Amino acid sequence: MNDFAWLYDWPQYIPDLLPGLWVAIAMTCVSCLFGYVLGFFLALLVEAPSKLVSYSALVVVELGRGIPILVLLFLFYQGLPQLGVLLAPYPAAVAALTFSAAGYSSEMIRAGLGAVPKGQSEAANSLSMSVVDTYRFIVIPQAARISIPPLVNLTIIIFQATSLATVITVPEIMQQAGIIGSATFEYMSVYTAAAVLYLCITIPGAALSGYLEERMGTPKQRSKKQAIKALLPAAGKLRTAEERQLTN
Amino acid sequence: MSISHLSPNSSALEEGAPAMEGSFVSAVQLTKQFGEHKAVNDVSLDVAKGEVISIIGPSGAGKSSLIRCLNLLEVPSSGRLRIGDATVDFDTGTPSKASVRNLRNYTGMVFQSFNLFPHFTALKNVTLPQMRVHRRSKAEAEERAMQELKRVGLESKAGAYPAQCSGGQQQRIAIARALAMDPQLMLFDEPTSGLDPEIGAEILQVMRKLASDNMTMLVVTHEMEFARHVSNQVAVMVEGSIIEQGPPEQIMTAPNNIRTQKFLSAVLGR
Numbered sequence: 128m129n130d131f132a133w134l135y136d137w138p139q140y141i142p143d144l145l146p147g148l149w150v151a152i153a154m155t156c157v158s159c160l161f162g163y164v165l166g167f168f169l170a171l172l173v174e175a176p177s178k179l180v181s182y183s184a185l186v187v188v189e190l191g192r193g194i195p196i197l198v199l200l201f202l203f204y205q206g207l208p209q210l211g212v213l214l215a216p217y218p219a220a221v222a223a224l225t226f227s228a229a230g231y232s233s234e235m236i237r238a239g240l241g242a243v244p245k246g247q248s249e250a251a252n253s254l255s256m257s258v259v260d261t262y263r264f265i266v267i268p269q270a271a272r273i274s275i276p277p278l279v280n281l282t283i284i285i286f287q288a289t290s291l292a293t294v295i296t297v298p299e300i301m302q303q304a305g306i307i308g309s310a311t312f313e314y315m316s317v318y319t320a321a322a323v324l325y326l327c328i329t330i331p332g333a334a335l336s337g338y339l340e341e342r343m344g345t346p347k348q349r350s351k352k353q354a355i356k357a358l359l360p361a362a363g364k365l366r367t368a369e370e371r372q373l374t375n
Numbered sequence: 376m377s378i379s380h381l382s383p384n385s386s387a388l389e390e391g392a393p394a395m396e397g398s399f400v401s402a403v404q405l406t407k408q409f410g411e412h413k414a415v416n417d418v419s420l421d422v423a424k425g426e427v428i429s430i431i432g433p434s435g436a437g438k439s440s441l442i443r444c445l446n447l448l449e450v451p452s453s454g455r456l457r458i459g460d461a462t463v464d465f466d467t468g469t470p471s472k473a474s475v476r477n478l479r480n481y482t483g484m485v486f487q488s489f490n491l492f493p494h495f496t497a498l499k500n501v502t503l504p505q506m507r508v509h510r511r512s513k514a515e516a517e518e519r520a521m522q523e524l525k526r527v528g529l530e531s532k533a534g535a536y537p538a539q540c541s542g543g544q545q546q547r548i549a550i551a552r553a554l555a556m557d558p559q560l561m562l563f564d565e566p567t568s569g570l571d572p573e574i575g576a577e578i579l580q581v582m583r584k585l586a587s588d589n590m591t592m593l594v595v596t597h598e599m600e601f602a603r604h605v606s607n608q609v610a611v612m613v614e615g616s617i618i619e620q621g622p623p624e625q626i627m628t629a630p631n632n633i634r635t636q637k638f639l640s641a642v643l644g645r
Contacts, residue, residue, distance in 0.1 A: 250490035254504040
């Protein structure tokens with residue numbers, strides 16, 4: 128019987144893990160914010176006309192994407208002190224996650240920028256709009272529609288990756304769960320509670336990403352989707368909702 | 376090969392045209408090279424104020440490249456270009472940003488694929504460039520936009536997004552967007568090629584009206600009727616060069632160049 132106690136036992140550990148959840152959320156927010164801004168500039172640099180600039184940026188991107196986050200964590204926390212750079216656990220974790228987020232996001236942002244038809248910036252040019260205005264009003268808003276859904280997915284992945292920061296003693300969910308587990312030996316219950324906490328964020332996150340993907344399609348794509356839905360009788364309700372939206 | 380001319384029947388000349396060497400646009404020995412290929416090969420062209428020139432010729436002849444050179448969407452590899460008071464010399468390296476802007480301010484362009492901004496309504500498509508480039512206030516820009524949309528017969532579509540408009544409507548909105556910037560030279564790059572003939576006719580109608588309002592226009596087109604009846608001059612382009620230029624009646628009925636004859640017999644079916 129005892130073997131199944133964890134099935135109803137685990138909720139009692141949630142309150143003890145909540146401080147860890149806030150740490151994980153804070154780490155995700157900070158590293159994604161910095162990471163995506165960095166990723167945006169890396170994307171622009173990769174597209175720069177100078178080969179030197181472009182290749183250097185590409186090297187940074189590939190390092191960010193290619194090195195596992197666990198390795199980055201150890202490099203920043205245990206490796207850098209050897210070079211005289213001493214980082215506390217939390218900044219080290221944020222640096223590692225930021226680096227990885229920058230690498231992945233820059234390719235997503237670059238794909239978004241690249242998917243905006245060339246005719247759009249040509250039209251803006253032909254109207255004498257400046258390069259900055261062309262990006263600000265024409266290219267970036269259209270690229271965002273393409274880039275934001277994958278960026279939301281990446282945010283979910285980064286949130287899950289914060290669990291790795293336990294290895295460098297950041298007091299996030301897993302760190303807390305480990306401490307409680309070793310004191311109570313209720314590993315099954317406490318890690319179940321941890322898993323549930325992660326799911327509380329990731330499942331709504333995935334739903335948001337799916338919604339945005341639907342929402343942010345260009346009007347043309349939207350009508351294509353509508354056409355497909357029109358063929359499926361079960362989607363009748365959805366269709367009218369979208370039609371209402373379109374006519375608004 | 377340089378063909379200069381002064382249009383004899385351009386009424387705008389007597390009116391308000393600046394007294395600069397007679398022509399409003401003067402391209403001298405423009406060449407645009409893509410790698411080894413010369414898309415535009417040593418083309419010289421003069422356009423008087425109020426004149427409408429149709430550029431015809433087989434596809435791949437460099438017609439689009441030529442008019443894209445005139446607003447510097449393609450920067451020519453060599454040659455000189457003057458529009459109004461703005462002059463750019465391409466023999467002396469890449470032109471400065473300021474000189475590009477000066478030159479572009481004279482021109483408006485209409486594309487084959489419309490290139491409306493899909494995330495803005497028709498009205499915002501027309502107001503945003505005015506507000507950003509000419510620093511017009513929102514009210515001012517909107518008033519002007521409605522004027523131009525009315526001119527192309529689409530004031531009722533002001534609130535619509537491009538995806539909610541037909542191809543012909545989108546192209547008319549694109550024309551309104553260009554006109555609201557006060558261009559003195561309108562460049563049309565096959566404006567009706569992406570549309571079916573019936574819809575194309577409504578675009579040509581708008582262009583006719585523009586021509587009769589004395590707008591200076593350069594039109595790359597396959598519409599021989601338009602070339603014949605609306606333009607003052609027809610230029611025939613083959614393999615990057617203008618091989619023949621003259622009044623439409625002469626080009627259409629009695630072309631001098633054997634390749635013009637070949638091209639016309641192919642498109643006119645005679």
